[in-house]
Amino acid sequence: MSIQVRNIRKAFGDFVALDDVSLDFPTGELVALLGPSGCGKTTLLRIIAGLEQADAGQVLLDGEDASGTHVRERQVGFVFQHYALFRHMSVFDNVAFGMRMKPRGERPSERQIRDKVHELLALVQLDWLADRFPTQLSGGQRQRIALARALAVEPRVLLLDEPFGALDAKVRKELRRWLRKLHDELHITSIFVTHDQEEALEVADRVVLMDHGHVEQTGTPEEVYRHPATPFVYGFLGAVNFFHGRVDGSALRVGDDVLPHASQEFDAGAEVIAFARPHELDLVPDEQGDAGEIGVGARIARILAFGVTARIELDGLNGLGGKSSGQHFEVELTQQRVAELNLAEGQRVRLLPSRLKVFERNGTTGASA
Numbered sequence: 113m114s115i116q117v118r119n120i121r122k123a124f125g126d127f128v129a130l131d132d133v134s135l136d137f138p139t140g141e142l143v144a145l146l147g148p149s150g151c152g153k154t155t156l157l158r159i160i161a162g163l164e165q166a167d168a169g170q171v172l173l174d175g176e177d178a179s180g181t182h183v184r185e186r187q188v189g190f191v192f193q194h195y196a197l198f199r200h201m202s203v204f205d206n207v208a209f210g211m212r213m214k215p216r217g218e219r220p221s222e223r224q225i226r227d228k229v230h231e232l233l234a235l236v237q238l239d240w241l242a243d244r245f246p247t248q249l250s251g252g253q254r255q256r257i258a259l260a261r262a263l264a265v266e267p268r269v270l271l272l273d274e275p276f277g278a279l280d281a282k283v284r285k286e287l288r289r290w291l292r293k294l295h296d297e298l299h300i301t302s303i304f305v306t307h308d309q310e311e312a313l314e315v316a317d318r319v320v321l322m323d324h325g326h327v328e329q330t331g332t333p334e335e336v337y338r339h340p341a342t343p344f345v346y347g348f349l350g351a352v353n354f355f356h357g358r359v360d361g362s363a364l365r366v367g368d369d370v371l372p373h374a375s376q377e378f379d380a381g382a383e384v385i386a387f388a389r390p391h392e393l394d395l396v397p398d399e400q401g402d403a404g405e406i407g408v409g410a411r412i413a414r415i416l417a418f419g420v421t422a423r424i425e426l427d428g429l430n431g432l433g434g435k436s437s438g439q440h441f442e443v444e445l446t447q448q449r450v451a452e453l454n455l456a457e458g459q460r461v462r463l464l465p466s467r468l469k470v471f472e473r474n475g476t477t478g479a480s481a
């Protein structure tokens with residue numbers, strides 16, 4: 113089933129939780145609603161489900177206005193962060209519950225229910241737990257059972273609200289890979305809410321980035337990561353370094369320093385903010401604080417060398433005097449590069465970006481170079 117939301121608005125008192133949100137969720141896609149806490153993700157999910165009424169706008173299910181359709185009739189399966197399975201029921205009975213609750217004419221026979229429950233438990237790879245009770249399961253197992261239970265009523269849409277939010281990092285990672293695999297088998301239109309960018313980028317076909325009740329960008333994980341439409345999106349999708357600068361020919365003036373910037377996108381003199389991710393910056397030693405060199409001056413504060421790459425924390429320096437600018441940077445280099453450059457804490461260096469994403473300071477237009 114496809115879902116469209118059109119110009120949805122929702123306020124709680126004076127607080128506008130959703131402000132004119134329009135989105136398309138094509139049939140069979142797995143879409144992540146991603147954004148910081150309080151940006152309206154859950155409210156949007158609840159409106160799609162029919163659990164919450166929008167103040168204005170429409171939800172269309174397969175092209176039809178769903179406003180008159182009760183939540184039970186929307187054929188939606190839910191999984192929530194703290195999805196309480198019924199404690200007094202076995203895993204089997206939990207999964208069977210939705211089928212047993214169907215009106216008499218539609219209710220499958222007990223034999224059909226048994227086959228279906230075992231089929232679903234096999235799908236979530238927990239058939240061996242059928243006789244256990246929820247308190248005897250791990251958090252990850254409970255969420256998989258919750259998903260089996262949501263699937264039992266053959267939903268046309270799956271809505272998952274931070275389904276793995278309460279679990280530890282390792283289990284989360286396992287479950288999100290597993291969810292992706294499951295979705296590839298079932299192809300049910302699915303929307304899951306998360307504030308974890310890695311989870312969204314790794315699992316979803318498409319990512320919807322929200323902030324303060326509106327949509328900032330939608331796109332494939334690759335699109336939103338490589339071509340963020342706004343500084344917010346850029347900053348939300350990973351660690352960032354930023355430079356406030358002014359366009360000057362094919363360069364950016366950053367304080368007394370200069371960064372190369374070939375894009376013709378901006379007028380001379382435009383005030384911009386340029387971003388680079390930690391792996392998009394290289395370092396060159398600069399013991400003297402040489403004047404006129406390309407790059408932004410900084411001093412190495414810490415070198416954290418644990419894995420294949422080293423993380424280097426730096427304090428920005430202001431001009432030739434080498435006073436701290438108060439800004440901090442983070443650079444990721446291979447251990448080999450660190451050794452090659454003979455980098456050490458306290459050393460003066462220059463930051464050189466291999467890629468910069470530049471936005472006009474007060475606008476949202478951006479350019480990469």
Ligand SMILES: Nc1ncnc2c1ncn2[C@@H]1O[C@H](COP(=O)(O)OP(=O)(O)OP(=O)(O)O)[C@@H](O)[C@H]1O
Pocket residue numbers: 124129147148149150151152153154155156307
């Ligand atoms: N029933 C309500 N009454 C008043 N305010 C509400 C209600 N439900 C949500 N809000 C407010 O609306 C905003 C959006 O809430 P929502 O739960 O949709 O955010 P979210 O993006 O899902 O956040 P989180 O990631 O923390 O769950 C929040 O500021 C919240 O406090």
